Amino acid sequence: MMTTNKLTKILSGVATLGIATAIAAPAxxxxxxxxxxxxxxxxxxxxxxxxxxxxxxxxxxxxxDSVTLGDKVFSDFSVVADVAAGDNLSFILTSGVWTVQYDPADMGRDKGELHYQVDIDTTMMPMMYFDAVSFDTDVSGMGGTYTATKEIKTLAGASLVTQESVNGGVDMADLKPFMVQSIKVIDTYGVVSDGGMSLLQSSTNDFTQVPFGTKVPEPGTILGLLAVGGLGMVSRFKKQK
Structure with missing residues (x-):
């Protein structure tokens, strides 16, 4: 059985920035x-x-239209199916890890898609490119299998990596061999439907970057980079079955 899992944000001093979520405005x-x-x-x-x-x-x-966080620019947002206006997106930077967290409104989402673009601002960091990426979800429900995927493409549409989170699992990938500074992210929720027995409560995308010429690290090193970076800002209640 899967129990309801919520993503708890630990601001670690960033709360003092006083940035508040607001309602929609026409401007x-x-x-x-x-x-x-x-x-x-x-x-x-x-x-x-x-x-x-x-x-x-x-x-x-x-x-x-977009959010600039350090040398990253997040833009070109679009949605499909149950992902909709009123859902929440948080953008977090800590210890060299950029995080995009999606929190659906109401009780959660059965299925849908979230699309957005991420660019490294080359006027600030001309020699940086994307490194490790991770994909994580929180799922609630009484059983079954809930699958979400994250595909990363070039802006020209070429697929680079596809990650999969099953029943709240974490998936890691490495973008370093592609040496890209701009990517398109497509999060698809409810890839394998379990008839509405489970609902997505949140999804988390983490990104790191490295300078040009950096050697590709071992997979364990990639995992450690994302894990250490995320600890200062975001903690998760682990999934139980």
Missing amino acids: QAATFTVPLDALGRGMVDTVLVATGSGYGLSIGGMVY
Whole structure:
């Protein structure tokens, strides 16, 4: 049996930034830049909002097209099926790990898709490219199998890696061999339907980066980088069956 699992955010001092989630507003701006603390950490909670051209993010009484967090720019948001306006996205940076956390509204989501683009701002970090990525979910329900996938593509549409989270499992992958600075992320929830017996409660995408010329580390090293980086900001209640 799977029990309900919630993702608990531990701000570790970032809460003092005073960034609050806001309701939708008619005005729209290009990008929201997240303030960073003295340790280079930052976080912002947002709400997906339908706009005339697609989807934006509601923050502090404004609707933005994108979020800039350190040298990462998150943009081009779109959804399919049950993922919808009113759902929440959080963007977190701590210890060199960028995290995108999706929290559906209401009781959770049976299935759907979340699409977005991530770019390394090459005016800030011209020699950096994407390194390790992880995909994690929290699922509630009485049993069955709930599967979610995360596909990462180039902006031209070429598939780089596909990750899979089954019943709240974690999947790791390495983007370093591709030497990319811009990626398209497609999170697909409810890939294998269990008839609504389970619902997605949250999903978490983590990203790291390295300078050009860095050697590809062993898989265990990749796992350690993401695990250590995430501990300062986000802790998860582990899944039980």
